[in-house]
Amino acid sequence: MTADDPRPLSDDERAVYAWQVTVPGFGEVGQQKLRDASVLISRVGGLGSVVAYELAAAGVGRLVLAHGGDIKKSDLNRQLLMTWDALGTSRIASVERRLRDLNPRLDLHCIAENVNDENVTDLVARADVVVDCAPLFEERFAMNRAAVQQGKPVVECAMYELQAQITTMIPGRTACLACLHPEIPPAWKREFPVFGAVSGAVACLGAMEAIKVIADLGTPLTDRLLTMDLRDMTTRTIRIARRVGCEACGGVGQ
Amino acid sequence: MSVTVEWFGQLRDAAQVGEEDLETEPAASVADVLRAIANARGAPLSGLLLRGGDIARTLFVSLDDEQVTDLDGTTVADGARLVVMTPISGG
Numbered sequence: 001m002t003a004d005d006p007r008p009l010s011d012d013e014r015a016v017y018a019w020q021v022t023v024p025g026f027g028e029v030g031q032q033k034l035r036d037a038s039v040l041i042s043r044v045g046g047l048g049s050v051v052a053y054e055l056a057a058a059g060v061g062r063l064v065l066a067h068g069g070d071i072k073k074s075d076l077n078r079q080l081l082m083t084w085d086a087l088g089t090s091r092i093a094s095v096e097r098r099l100r101d102l103n104p105r106l107d108l109h110c111i112a113e114n115v116n117d118e119n120v121t122d123l124v125a126r127a128d129v130v131v132d133c134a135p136l137f138e139e140r141f142a143m144n145r146a147a148v149q150q151g152k153p154v155v156e157c158a159m160y161e162l163q164a165q166i167t168t169m170i171p172g173r174t175a176c177l178a179c180l181h182p183e184i185p186p187a188w189k190r191e192f193p194v195f196g197a198v199s200g201a202v203a204c205l206g207a208m209e210a211i212k213v214i215a216d217l218g219t220p221l222t223d224r225l226l227t228m229d230l231r232d233m234t235t236r237t238i239r240i241a242r243r244v245g246c247e248a249c250g251g252v253g254q
Numbered sequence: 255m256s257v258t259v260e261w262f263g264q265l266r267d268a269a270q271v272g273e274e275d276l277e278t279e280p281a282a283s284v285a286d287v288l289r290a291i292a293n294a295r296g297a298p299l300s301g302l303l304l305r306g307g308d309i310a311r312t313l314f315v316s317l318d319d320e321q322v323t324d325l326d327g328t329t330v331a332d333g334a335r336l337v338v339m340t341p342i343s344g345g
Binding site: 164183188241244 | 302319321340345
């Protein structure tokens, strides 16, 4: 079997994905692409939990998940792979258990630490697509740099209060995270106001973007930043562009 | 001349409003508009808009749904809509 001749879907896979292989432009070929793909999600919290769950349900074959620490009560309004009975235990262990309950065919790479300068190159190398769900700009910028260097697409998801935004970045072709925000914002705080329904909403869009990129389906949200304000249900699509002299991607593909 | 400014992220909290209509000088640049707001409103809004008297580099600004990369060199027209964002994240 070669990359051009992927192994056919099993009977179980045909049964589980029956409702999506009939989507025009996707089909069994798209399902095979998902099964043979690897996605890095960092972290697996309010955003990442839902991204991981949707991608596990959709049949992405390998998930590389990075999230440190133990489950706290304040995780439970939005981190849907964490459970009350597991309070005080490893977040990533809870994530692994919940995802395996849903999809035992998954190839899970669960790392009990957050993305950092030491592990980022290896983690990004294990993935075909990166979904950035991390709260701190230090780890987001590290992931952005590694993705640019390795030419890996990144789906950028973010939320605050009742607002959210998302864009899909292709190194060498589109803006990267540092094109939009060239510096770490000094006023940013680790803990901020948000509903789980807001992080879940943008997470579903992020999962769909990853599926589209992997399966070459539809038109990814490249060169555009989609913003949403769920307070009044307004959305906006803003044209974005690479920043001349960007420290992260300025020399790539230009 | 009037422009609409829409606040996003921490700026929305600081402005205490989602969007507002503001009077500006004719041929004002995007940076002029933001500096005028910062000077008129003071903290906490000014602390997010300015850094050392300059417009903070971390801001993302769009004008009529196009990203603005040259805040000083881009002028706003009557009826324009600015969206001003501080960076936000996952978590």
